[in-house]
Amino acid sequence: MTAVTTHYPLLVCGATFAGLGAAFAAEQPVLVVERSAGVGQEFIETFNPGSADSKLAEIQLSPFEQSLHEELVQRSLMKQGGGPIHLPGAHAVLCKRIQDVGLQVLFLTEIVEVRPLGEGFEVMLYNVSGFQTIRVDRIIDTTSRRFSQPDHLYSPIGAKRISAHLSTDQPEQAAMPIVQPPGDRAQIVQGRFPSERVLTFTVDAEADWPAARHSLQEYWRTRPDSLASWTLAATSSAFGLDVPQGPQELAANWSWLPSEGSLHPLQAFNQGYQAQQSKEVIEDGYIKTL
Known part of the structure; x- marks a missing residue:
């Protein structure tokens, strides 16, 4: 049986580096849905430690991102200012951050259907607990294959x-x-x-x-x-x-920001973080930038 149980201002598809960046930046309740059992799979499971030529020093980091960068350096998982990341260690750091802030992440969860509902969406999920339908105001899909569109999977062209x-x-x-x-x-x-x-x-x-x-x-x-x-x-x-960097608008309040389009895990994290921070929202009748 299915029932509408919860409302979230933001649904993030994919516990990717970009997806977690967007989720950590959100000031309102957010749900992250991940079809695998881990985080950052677009880099970790593909064995992509990030380009050594990535110019992370040129990126303006938020205090949260700066603390993440410093932790990776202190743990010797990355050099100061950039370079490849030791991916197994980065996975543990991200999991600890999720636990520390109480970020709600549903692992091994599929998005079955997304239906427009007013200015937002009704989303049907499926996992070990069965089917669940939630309401969301906005969707950010950070997966390479656009899993928020289960009936129209994106297939990269080329190799x-x-x-x-x-x-x-x-x-x-x-x-x-x-x-x-x-x-x-x-x-x-x-x-x-x-x-x-x-x-x-x-x-x-x-x-x-x-x-x-x-x-x-x-x-x-x-x-x-x-x-x-x-x-x-x-x-x-x-x-x-090989996917585009994004973001691309799939519909009103529904964007595609593929994490794998970035050259480095922390670049992807920053892109997700900045995309959420710069999103204009209506509050008390005014539009403001977070």
């Missing part, structure tokens, strides 16, 4: 990427500069620490997960000599996708 952590038992190899493999299908990305390296491999957009894994393994079987001492330690559990 997608599968990634794998590399490992070597030769310390001298881990200390040497990265030598990029030939061709344009494979690239090695530096992680937070010198021995933390990620191979990203481009596959066809139509390739399913078994086909993508097979392509990666076939490439690795004939890998160049520069990678001979390295092994595939772990494979990502999600594809990396």
Whole structure:
């Protein structure tokens, strides 16, 4: 059975870095809906530690974002001012922040249907507790595939990427500069620490997960000599996708802000935070900027 039980001024689709940024910035009650069991999956599960060229020093951070940045640096999960993030540690930091502020997040939850209702929406959710219908004034979808539109899933055009952590038992190899493999299908990305390296491999957009894994393994079987001492330690559990940065308006009070469109997790967090802070809302008959 379904019943309208709760009203939220804001529904965030995706416990992504951008989604959590928007949720932490909200001054009114907010619900975050995440179809997986973790946070920041668009970076963490795709093994994307963020571009080393990201210019985080040029971003104006709020006090909350500054404290998050400082915590990541203090825990040695990121260098001061930017660079790749150690993703497993970042996951724990985000979970602790969610707990500290009491942010309401529903994990393993699907958005089944979104129906216009007045100036807002009626949203049907499904999880282990069954079906639930809520009312929301505004929706921000931060997922790469736009899961707030279950009947019209967004499919990226072009290629997608599968990634794998590399490992070597030769310390001298881990200390040497990265030598990029030939061709344009494979690239090695530096992680937070010198021995933390990620191979990203481009596959066809139509390739399913078994086909993508097979392509990666076939490439690795004939890998160049520069990678001979390295092994595939772990494979990502999600594809990396090329998506626009956003935001895009899907309808009135319904926007798409794909977190994965940013080059770095903290850039995505900042984009979500700033998008929510700059949203004009009507309060006491006046329009103000939060």
